[in-house]
Amino acid sequence: SSKAFYSGSATDRPTLLPEFSLKDKVIIVSGGGRGLGLVQSEALLEAGATVHAIDLLPVPAGDSEFAKVAKRAGKLGTSLTYHKLDVRDVETLNETVEEIAGKHGHVDGLIAAAGIQQETPALEYSREDVDKMMGVNVTGVFMTAQAVARQMVKRKQKGSLVLIGSMSGTVANRGLICPAYNASKAGVIQLARNLAAEWGEHGIRVNTISPGYIVTAMTAGLFEAFPERKRDWPNANMLGRLSYPSEYRGAAVFLLSDASSFMTGADLRIDGGHCAW
Ligand code: NDP
Numbered sequence: 194s195s196k197a198f199y200s201g202s203a204t205d206r207p208t209l210l211p212e213f214s215l216k217d218k219v220i221i222v223s224g225g226g227r228g229l230g231l232v233q234s235e236a237l238l239e240a241g242a243t244v245h246a247i248d249l250l251p252v253p254a255g256d257s258e259f260a261k262v263a264k265r266a267g268k269l270g271t272s273l274t275y276h277k278l279d280v281r282d283v284e285t286l287n288e289t290v291e292e293i294a295g296k297h298g299h300v301d302g303l304i305a306a307a308g309i310q311q312e313t314p315a316l317e318y319s320r321e322d323v324d325k326m327m328g329v330n331v332t333g334v335f336m337t338a339q340a341v342a343r344q345m346v347k348r349k350q351k352g353s354l355v356l357i358g359s360m361s362g363t364v365a366n367r368g369l370i371c372p373a374y375n376a377s378k379a380g381v382i383q384l385a386r387n388l389a390a391e392w393g394e395h396g397i398r399v400n401t402i403s404p405g406y407i408v409t410a411m412t413a414g415l416f417e418a419f420p421e422r423k424r425d426w427p428n429a430n431m432l433g434r435l436s437y438p439s440e441y442r443g444a445a446v447f448l449l450s451d452a453s454s455f456m457t458g459a460d461l462r463i464d465g466g467h468c469a470w
Contacts, residue, residue, distance in 0.1 A: 212452040216241035219297045220449060221290065223280055223337050224307035226250040226259055228409040229357065229438045233304055236442035237449065238266045238273060245293050247276045247286075247337075248307065280307050280333035287340045294344035301350070302449040303341040305334045306357040308377075310411050312418065315372045323373045330377035335384055342388070342397055351396030355448045358382045358401040360464040368425065369415070378403070382460050389458035398457035400448050405464030406435045431466030 220237050224230035225246025234244045244266070246259070252275055253259035263273040276289050294300040309329045311322060338354050345352040361371065362378030382401050389399040406412055406426050412435070416423055427434045444461055447453050 210452065212454075213446055213450045214241050215302075215446065215450055218242045218301040218449070219245070219293065219299060220302040220304070221245045221247060221293060221300060221337075221341060222304045222306060223247045223333075224357075225304070226253060226275065228306070228411065229404070229407060229441060230304060230306035231259060231262060232438035233306065233441060233445040234273060235262045235265070236446050237304075238262070238269055238271050240446045240450065241269075241271060242302075242449070243271050243297065244273045245276060246273060247278045247280070247289060249279050250277070252277055280337050281328050283336050283340075286336055287343075290337075290340040290344055294348065299348055299350055300341055300344050301352050303338060303352075303354045304357065304445060304449070305337050305355070307333060307337070308357065310371065310374050310415075312370045312415065313373075314370050318373060326373040326377050327380070330374070331380040331384065334381055338384075338388055338399070342392055342395075345397055346392075346395050352398070353449045353453070354385075354388070354397065354399045355445060356381050356385045356399065356401045358385070358403040358460060360403050360405050360462055360467050362401075362403060363460075363462075364467060366429075368419070368422065385460070386458045393457060398448075398453070400453075400456060400458070401460045402441060402444050402448065403460050403462045403464065404436065404441060405430055405462075405467055407441070408435050408437055428470050429467060430464060431468055434465065436463070436465060 215237055220242045222230050222234045222244055225234045226248030234246055237244050266273040278285055278289055280286055334356055358381045359378040361375040362382045385399045385401045444463055
């Protein structure tokens with residue numbers, strides 16, 4: 194039976210290999226209120242982690258997807274907690290992360306998924322909009338990683354940070370008018386490599402996951418404006434389709450667990466083999 198593959202006692206999470214377990218790990222997920230961040234949070238909970246989501250959205254209602262995931266977490270014997278917070282508010286960010294680490298005595302990982310997207314032709318982009326994009330997608334991600342790494346260094350513990358980049362951080366997309374977004378994601382990928390180089394001596398690993406097009410609220414907005422993208426974009430990868438948030442669950446668990454203990458400074462592109470037509 195499939196039970197034969199599970200390791201450990203009944204209280205352990207069922208995992209194929211023990212090194213994929215996140216049992217007893219405390220993980221913070223920015224942008225964990227919805228979309229990719231919430232789907233990845235659910236996977237971390239299933240792998241045994243305690244998860245703290247930080248997000249700009251109002252506190253999720255009782256019938257929200259977030260609340261459903263939190264309820265399932267309780268059944269799994271772990272927990273999903275919500276913190277309403279803007280990652281640009283560095284003071285509150287630091288206080289919140291310190292409070293989380295203090296409560297559990299440790300913090301073991303981060304997924305930095307909070308991000309924004311804006312389509313505007315480059316000739317029309319305003320200074321304010323570029324600043325906002327960089328403020329959330331680069332500075333916000335940097336400060337979140339710093340807040341978490343500070344707690345790890347202070348507590349002399351190792352950990353794993355996963356920053357969400359994008360395939361748009363390394364390729365230019367014709368038909369997607371996002372110069373500032375793409376520049377910000379290139380920034381995230383290079384930021385991760387440099388944090389990895391600097392924090393390796395503390396046993397802190399830093400990697401990026403760079404997704405291709407995912408069907409979430411973010412892309413729904415892009416499809417509304419230009420319906421032909423629904424036809425064209427699936428042709429821009431080797432599998433001929435868009436992706437779903439659930440296809441990024443395994444990578445999150447892998448990178449945050451001991452299964453990836455020798456992996457750092459890497460950009461894990463999960464883009465269906467993005468390619469020219
Ligand atoms: P969503 O917009 O569904 O989720 C992003 C979450 O981040 C939202 O809940 C949003 O809140 C929150 N957020 C935005 N700004 C801040 C802030 N300043 N402080 C705290 N939280 C904030 O997007 P996705 O789930 O699609 O995207 C998740 C990540 O994946 C992003 O970094 C995105 O760039 C990246 N990505 C997405 C792709 C896609 O095709 N969808 C492709 C490649 C990468 P609010 O809604 O209130 O703004």
